[in-house]
Amino acid sequence: MSNSTPTFPPAETMPILFTKDQIAERTKAIGAQITADYAGQSIVLIGVLKGAAIFLADLARAINVDNTFDFVAVSSYGRARVSSGAVKLIKDIDNPIEGKHVIIVEDILDTGLTLSYLRGLMLQHKPASLKIATCLDKPERRLVPIEADYVAFKIPNQFVIGYGMDFAERYRGVDDIRLFPEEAAGH
């Protein structure tokens, strides 16, 4: 059945894809990996607002090397529906990253348009190194070739909410990652 008005069913009614315990376990593992990879160095974690805020907060607490935070925000024009790759920077980094070890932190790598735009932009600042950490990777949806260096979970082509991820700005605070029912999307 299709309708034109989005509805916001309670998150508890949606199937769980990953529980908060599973997410915490993978986040700790990635944090340990980053700690090992950057031992003795300083890193800059750049979160992509708004979705990445929660994963960044947890990942940072699982990393045991000197680190600072920064945030960027982008706006995309119908990202999932056009292949133009039109992404615009709304908020830039606050501090220079030239010569620094940088990790861009995302909640989800989907078509790749957001991260491929941001990677190009950040490389212009000449960081010493640039890697990508993402909670979720949906490889089937990729429109441009880009891979993350640290991935908590690979998922099939299904829309998810929770742990920072939204549907129409809702559900970001849900602490499990759940499958959003397509019939509620109203398209």
Ligand SMILES: O=P(O)(O)OC[C@H]1O[C@H](OP(=O)(O)OP(=O)(O)O)[C@H](O)[C@@H]1O
């Ligand atoms: O790989 P892509 O197809 O570019 O999609 C992934 C991006 O889309 C979502 O952000 P969105 O732009 O919806 O904003 P939000 O983070 O504020 O939810 C998500 O948080 C990623 O940033």
Ligand code: HPA
């Ligand atoms: O599955 C998703 N859920 C929420 N936001 C998203 N942005 C890209 N893919 C998704």
Ligand SMILES: [Mg+2]
């Ligand atoms: Mg985002």
